[in-house]
Amino acid sequence: MIDTTLTDLLTRLHATYRDLHGGTLASYIPELARSNPDWFAISLVTVDGQVFGVGDVEQLFTIQSISKVFVYGLALEDHGRDYVLGRVGVEPTGDPFNSIIRLDEFSKRPDNPMINAGAIAVTSLIRGADPTDRLNRLLTMFRRYVAHDVFMDASVFTSERTTGHRNRAMAHLMRHFGMIDDPIEAALDLYFQQCSLLVHCRDLAVMAATLANRGTNPLSGEQALNPTYLRDVLSVMYTCGMYNFAGEWAYKVGLPAKSGVSGGIIAVVPGRFGVAVFSPPLDEHGNSVRGIRVFEDLSENLGLHIFGHCTLGT
Ligand code: GLU
Numbered sequence: 001m002i003d004t005t006l007t008d009l010l011t012r013l014h015a016t017y018r019d020l021h022g023g024t025l026a027s028y029i030p031e032l033a034r035s036n037p038d039w040f041a042i043s044l045v046t047v048d049g050q051v052f053g054v055g056d057v058e059q060l061f062t063i064q065s066i067s068k069v070f071v072y073g074l075a076l077e078d079h080g081r082d083y084v085l086g087r088v089g090v091e092p093t094g095d096p097f098n099s100i101i102r103l104d105e106f107s108k109r110p111d112n113p114m115i116n117a118g119a120i121a122v123t124s125l126i127r128g129a130d131p132t133d134r135l136n137r138l139l140t141m142f143r144r145y146v147a148h149d150v151f152m153d154a155s156v157f158t159s160e161r162t163t164g165h166r167n168r169a170m171a172h173l174m175r176h177f178g179m180i181d182d183p184i185e186a187a188l189d190l191y192f193q194q195c196s197l198l199v200h201c202r203d204l205a206v207m208a209a210t211l212a213n214r215g216t217n218p219l220s221g222e223q224a225l226n227p228t229y230l231r232d233v234l235s236v237m238y239t240c241g242m243y244n245f246a247g248e249w250a251y252k253v254g255l256p257a258k259s260g261v262s263g264g265i266i267a268v269v270p271g272r273f274g275v276a277v278f279s280p281p282l283d284e285h286g287n288s289v290r291g292i293r294v295f296e297d298l299s300e301n302l303g304l305h306i307f308g309h310c311t312l313g314t
Helices: 002-017 064-079 081-087 116-123 131-146 154-163 165-176 184-195 201-212 227-240 243-252 289-302
Strands: 041-046 051-055 257-259 264-269 273-278
Touching: 002 041, 002 051, 002 289, 041 201, 051 201, 064 081, 064 116, 064 131, 064 184, 064 201, 064 227, 064 257, 064 264, 081 116, 116 165, 116 184, 131 184, 131 201, 154 184, 165 184, 201 227, 201 264, 201 273, 227 243, 227 257, 243 289, 264 289, 273 289
Parallel strands: none
Antiparallel strands: 041 051, 041 273, 257 264, 264 273
């Protein structure tokens, strides 16, 4: 019975890695440093809407960098592939998420939409009559992915905004090269707002399942992303989604994924399910320590690596 097997598997993974200690909490703003290092949840949602979970699946936290995936999808819907590609590349950098911008020597584009510079450029592309309209379009988009209203953590937003000098510097450099348009402060605010949206682990699994389900939310049946752009979103997740661990992740786990500094990781198994793990302590790359181990185990256990079938007999 598949249900029993998945429940047993998630329960076993949670029990195995619950006692794995190590890693440090993100501390660049006080709100993240106050997380409980013992919070630990694993959620899995299938494309036919079955929901599995173990641990603190309803503990709220800010989505942070995981938001970059979904905002990239909206920018593609707003402008199309060619235009967005002209503004932000799709080359993995091997650099940390916040590395101070390395613009392509010739095009002046940020390398990819999963590093901060690229993500800020992507956010600046979101259409809307004014800042409120743009924020509402983002919230509406996230609502389609989670099938309920989404709210922002105001103190995280304020802290990100007050301390985000590095992000601000990147935005100004991109403005200098004409890669983002005025008003820059409004684009930065929207970027800080998207990072400060509150989700829980089950929400993230539903979002990943929506990507696994050709852009349609398996719980509500609502289309969250035009399937035309699914391959673009999944491709950058696969090559750039795990900070400067993306290559090793692709090699070992072999799934399109994205992590964030709050300790969330999502991964997409196209046509089958979405998975999310939440555990705040991070390794030296900024990825959740327990999250990495859970996904390595899960991928091995269920044979999820996207090239795994190449090694099977004919
Ligand atoms: N708000 C964070 C920043 O822009 C996002 C960091 C992350 O999750 O990678 O610095």
